[in-house]
Amino acid sequence: MLPNNKKFGLIGKDISYSFSKKYFTEKFAQDLYEDCSYENFDILNIEDFPSVLKNNPNLKGLNVTIPYKESIIPYLDTVSDKAFQIGAVNVIRFTKKGNLKGYNSDWFGFKKSLEPLLQVHHKKALILGTGGAAKAVAFALDQLGITYSFVSREANPxxxxxxxxxxxxxxxHQIIINCTPVGTSPNTKEFPPIPYNYFSKQHIAFDLIYNPEETQFLKKAKKQGAVTKNGYEMLVFQAEKAWKIWNK
Structure with missing residues (x-):
């Protein structure tokens, strides 16, 4: 068991819906980590991050979510090789020397969640979005040998x-992955603007969103016969990976 009064938490914006707080609070209760707690740190700007550290001296680990997975990097002392390659951090470990080291467990969670669905014909993916989560997904696809294209509202090379x-x-593109927040509760009627009638049973539709359990993106794809999956399992895998990182 970890030493007394270990605090963990989530850095993000508008994160009352967060998966992490509920997951880790339940984990600590079930596994009898009585002296561990988990808190949401909802900050308006990344510039507020140092004040979180100052006001919580017993912090031992943090998760990072939208919209700070990229902008948090300059505030860290070091980042892991994978997080550096991805260009996004979603886990921060406080080292024994008191330094902050950034990691990425999103790619690991996505890879483990997608792998069981893959068949021989799943060779190329469309990634909707270009943020930190999309970069982690791209890294995982590289590991799986799947080529991909990004989709964005803004023209980029x-x-x-x-x-x-x-x-x-x-x-x-036989795999379509929604890495945008479009369709997240409470805006459950929204969906990415793609022609859903072209989905087929040859396609996988993967949505990183888990709330609601079935987004409009998934519903519309399923209606055309596509295999669908939401982001819940990915979040569990990445959370357990974060726990291992914090306890290194």
């Missing part, structure tokens, strides 16, 4: 515009 997605795009 390595991205496809939503308006250009058509039947051919769907023929060429």
């Amino acid at each position: 390595n991205t496809i515009d939503y308006s250009l997605i058509n039947a051919t795009t769907f023929d060429n």
